[in-house]
């Protein structure tokens with residue numbers, strides 16, 4: 001133990017670490033936030049309608065879709081969710097290049113992140129929407145609402161607190177994934193931790209990056225929980 | 238007028254087909270408060286859901302306003318549902334929306350301008366007696382208040398028919414009474430036809446003018462409420478009208494004791510101490526085994542099950558004495574004294 005501290009946290013290392021932190025941390029935190037928030041935004045833009053489709057298009061849903069289509073959608077989601085992220089990054093390189101013009105860098109890593117995250121978001125949204133009281137959906141149909149109106153006027157508004165919780169889970173998970181951005185030349189705190197800590201034996205930087213990441217997750221989670229609670233009108237005041 | 242013609246509905250389930258409705262034919266006239274009563278699982282909800290095509294009948298048709306609802310397109314059905322609205326046992330309010338927004342929901346669906354919808358919703362809150370709850374959320378309201386909001390919402394699109402599926406079953410008796418009053422008022426003032434689904438006799442007695450008794454998916458009896466409840470014919474009706482007897486509380490007859498049923502058919506009989514005066518006048522000390530009397534449209538209806546001690550002689554005198562009252566019908570309860578079953582002449 002003493003040996004470990006002497007090796008990794010001696011005055012020299014700490015001084016080096018401090019200079020790295022001073023020079024890079026603010027920027028890299030910004031990069032992490034940029035990648036995380038962009039990926040989350042697009043994952044929700046794709047995952048939300050897909051989640052709605054999974055619920056309404058179900059054979060027992062309010063607008064059953066052809067069974068082969070639903071089987072395909074479910075299969076695709078399961079496939080993407082089971083593919084390891086690092087492999088997705090590599091496999092998706094040509095697509096990334098086609099979309100953002102290049103396959104490496106901070107913006108390039110957003111594409112595989114979206115592809116990895118939207119099926120996850122779709123499942124979370126599906127879960128949130130399935131929680132909506134079926135009696136309320138029946139009420140909506142009984143007053144002559146179309147499928148679209150039932151989704152927009154009833155299902156989504158009723159599940160707002162649950163959706164906020166789902167999106168909070170999504171954003172914290174995606175934040176964790178950003179650590180792998182270095183694989184395609186992206187930056188961020190996770191990448192800094194890996195390059196400094198593992199490759200340059202700068203354990204103090206790794207630890208500091210870890211602490212900031214943990215704080216970021218805590219902040220996202222706290223804000224999400226607070227928002228979800230505030231949005232929920234079922235709680236009597 | 239709503240006409241159900243030979244309506245059947247079967248569900249395919251893992252355990253085989255379930256015939257929830259079997260050849261139901263009913264006519265509900267405009268302005269009726271029509272009760273459909275039956276035990277749990279009798280098919281009441283399925284029936285009411287067939288009326289607005291939430292459930293497609295397997296067979297038969299629903300005719301409303303000259304239209305065969307089963308033949309309409311999805312769009313047309315949605316139009317019809319603005320005219321035939323529904324309230325539920327569990328109120329089914331949007332929990333994340335205020336009362337005002339809940340009432341505005343059906344108006345948003347028909348694209349009414351927001352300001353106009355809001356004015357209409359406020360007006361409806363007034364109608365249902367909750368003018369100060371516009372900005373309250375359903376979770377802040379009692380059950381009775383939530384049902385009032387649901388009623389306001391159901392009235393928003395100026396419907397012609399209101400379907401109530403066990404609308405008071407989750408409420409205590411006092412609140413039930415208040416909600417039924419409101420429904421009656423809506424029926425009278427707005428001329429809305431009401432279909433009331435319930436498993437409670439008291440609900441039908443309180444507001445319905447006509448009733449159908451549903452058992453195992455079939456209508457076993459149908460007619461004017463006073464008529465059906467005064468002379469229940471089907472076993473299912475008897476079980477509803479005489480719940481105590483159905484529960485096995487029939488008398489343990491003495492050797493010669495007889496059971497009599499006294500039916501009040503819209504008189505003030507309940508005000509007169511008939512049993513006491515019979516004891517004085519005829520020296521017959523009858524025991525009241527069960528009694529259910531209710532006031533319907535200002536008149537007393539109901540029945541009383543009496544045990545008459547003694548033999549056939551006492552029984553005959555009791556029948557004579559009680560039958561002399563206006564609007565009282567005496568029946569020897571055939572079911573519980575089989576040997577005198579043929580005596581069941583109904584004295585008027």
Ligand SMILES: Nc1ncnc2c1ncn2[C@@H]1O[C@H](COP(=O)(O)OP(=O)(O)O)[C@@H](O)[C@H]1O
Pocket residue numbers: 248249250255256257275276277278279280281282283284
């Ligand atoms: N969607 C359904 N699928 C299968 N069986 C159903 C369905 N809806 C109702 N049933 C069956 O139909 C019968 C009547 O049900 P319901 O109309 O809900 O009765 P009630 O409202 O009188 O209690 C019951 O046996 C019930 O199990």
Ligand SMILES: [Mg+2]
Pocket residue numbers: 281282283403
């Ligand atoms: Mg029911």
